[in-house]
Amino acid sequence: MDKTMNPTSQSILQQLHISDWNIRLRKECFGLLNENELILTQFQPTMQKYIDGLVEEFYKHQTSIDEVALLINDADTLERLKQAQKHYILSLFAGDYEEEYVKSRLRIGIVHKRIGVSPFLYLSGIQQLKHLINQLIEKVSPDDMAKPLIESLDKLILFDVSYVFDTYINSLVTETTNAKKKIEQYASSLEEKIQERTQQIELLSQTDNLTTLLNPTPFIEALQREFNRHISSQIPVSLIAIEIENFAKINETHGHQQGNVILEKIGTYLRKVMHENDIAGRIGNDQLSIALSNCDEDKAIDFCKKLVMDISTQTGTFVNIGSATTGPDYYCSPKDLIQAADSQLYLSKRHHESFLNSVTINDMPSQSEGDTTPLKHDRTNRHKQAG
Template identity: 40%
Template sequence: MLIEKTLLEQFNINEIEIQRRMELFKLTQGELDLLAAQQPIIEQHLDSLVAKFYDKQTQFDEIALLIGDADTLQRLRNAQRRYIQELFSGHYDNAYVNSRLRIGLVHKRIGVEPKLYLSASCTLKYLVEDVLIEHIANPSELPQVLRALDKLISFDTALVFDTYIGTLLSAVENAKKRMETYARELEEKSKILSAHAERDPLTELYNKRAMQRTIMRELNAAIRRKSYLSVIYIDVNKFKFINDTFGHAKGDEVLQTLGQAITESCRTSDFPCRIGGDEFCVILPEASRATALHIGDRIEAAFTTAYPEYSISIGICVTGNESFVSANELIEGADKAMYEAKQQS
C-alpha cells in the first residue's frame, strides 16, 4: 500500500483530481456503469482478445524484441487480461488509477516508446470494439458503449503519459542536481588547487607567484587610496651553515618556525610570503615605516624566542602616500635593505 500511496502522491492525484479528470474527458458515471454492464461479454471472450492482441503485437520486430522470451510473454498476457478486466470492472477509484500509473512506469522502465504504447492501445481498443459490436445484446446501446470505451481508454492513456513525462522530468531534474553537485565539487577542487598553487608547501605561506600578483594589486590600491604600502624582506643568517651542519630536516624546521613567527606577528590584512630558500617577504597594505618596523621587530622577537642561537636579517621599503615607486623597485628596495642589515650582523 505504501507503493500505491507514493505513486498517487508523486503525481498529485487524489479522489478530487480523479473526478476532475473524469469531467475533462466528459466521462460520466452512467457511461462507466454502461461499460461495467458489458463485463459478461468481455469475460467470455477474454482469452481470445489477449491471444489476438499479442498475435498482432509480435508481428512488429521491435515489439517482439522488447517482449523477449516465452516467460515474459506469459507475464504480459496475464497483465493484459487484468487490464481488460479492469476496464469493465465498474471500479474506477484510487486503486484503478494507481494501476494505470504503474503500467506507465513499467512501460517507461523497460523502454517502450510512446509510439509503441499508443499503437498497442489502439490495437486493443479495436479488438474490444469488434467483440462488443458482434455480441452486444442491445444494438441501440452500442454507440454509447463504444464512446464510453474510447473516453476511458483516453483517460487511461493520459495517466500513462503522466508517468512518461514525470519520469523524464525526474530524470532531467536528477541530472540537473548531479551537474550542480559536480559543478560545486569542481569549483571547490579548483579553489583548493588554486590555493595550493599559490601556497608554499613547507611553510603554508604565500609563494613567489602569489607575492608578485598581490604586490601589483596592493600597489594599485595604494595609489588609488593615496596610502602607504610597505614591504618587509627577511632572511635567515648563516642558513647554509645550519643546513650543512645539522641537515636539511633541521633547516626545514627553522624555516617553518620563521614562517609561523611571521604569520603570528602580521596583521590580518598583511600577506606573508616565502619567496624561496630562506628568503621571506611580507606585503603590508596601509602600513607606514613605523608600522612596518614594529611588525619587523615582532617577527624577530618571535623567531629568536624559538631559536636564541640563530638570527634573521630584516629589510624594509615603503612607498606612498603621495609619490610611488614601481612594484619591482619596492621589492628591490626591501631586498637591498635586508642585504645591508645582513652585512652588519
C-alpha cells in the same frame, strides 16, 4: 516544493489539463455519440449475466503470458484484479462516460505504469478483452444489434485507451523531467567540486609547499593590488625582507629536513602575526617578505624587533632584515619598494653587527626609470647578535 508543482495538491484531471471541453472533444473525434452510449447501456443486463465467465476466460489467457504472470505474482492479487476487471467491464455499459469515468481510466493508466505494465502488454490485454466481449455480443445479441453494439464498443475503448496513454506519456515526461533535474543537480554539484578543486590547485600553484606563503609572482601581484588600495586610502605600507642566516650551512650540517622545519615554523609565525591586509611570501630559498598594511617606519622597526626575537626563540635561528616604507605623502612603485628593502637587507648582512636596516622612501626619484630610488635617510638600528 512549490505547491503548484506538488502533484498531491492537484486532481489527476488538473495534472493532465483535462476539462469537460476536452472530454467532449475526444468523444467527437472518436465518433462516440449519445446514440452509441444508449446502445451500450442496453447491453449491461446481458453482460451482468456473463461477466464471471468472461473474466475467468480473460485471466486464463493473461496468466499464460509469462510477463503478465510475473507482474500478478500471487493468487490474492489475481483475485483482486478479477474483481476490478468486472467493475471495469460493467462500467463500459453503464452509459456515463463523463468526468468520473475519465478519472477511473486515468487511474488505470497510472496503476499499470506504476506496476511496470508496458504499453504493448496493456494493448494486448485490451485486444483480448475486446475479442472476448465481441464474441459474447455476437453469440447472444440479435444480428441487427450486434454490429452497432460492437462499433459503439470500439469507439468507447479507443476513447479509454487515449486517456490511459495520456498517463503513460505524462509519466514518461515526468520521469524525464525528474531525471533532467537530477542530472542538472549532479552537474551543478560536479561543477562546484571542480571549481573547489580548481581553486585548491590554483592555491597550491600560488603558494609555497613548506611555508604556505605566496610564491614570488603571486606575491608581487598581490602587492600591486594592495598598493592601489593604499594610494587611494593615503596610508603607508612597509615591506620587510627577511633572510635566514647561514641557511645553506644549516642544510649542509643538519640536512634539508631541518631546513624545511625552520621554513615551516617561520611560515606559521608570519601567518599568525599577519593582519587582514598584510601579504607574505617566500621570495627565494632562504628569503621571505611580508608587506605590512598601514604601517610606517617606526611601526615596521618595532615589528621587526619582535619578529627577530620570536623566530630566534621558536627556531633557534637568526634572521637578517631589510625594511622599506612608502606613503602616505609619496608612493614609489612596488618594484622600487622591493629593491629598497633588498638593499637594506644587503646592508644588514654586510655589517654583521647589525640585524636590521630600514628606510623610508618619500621623494620623487631623480634617476632614470629602473634606477634605485633615492633614499631620504638611512637609519640603521644596530643590535648585537647573541651567541
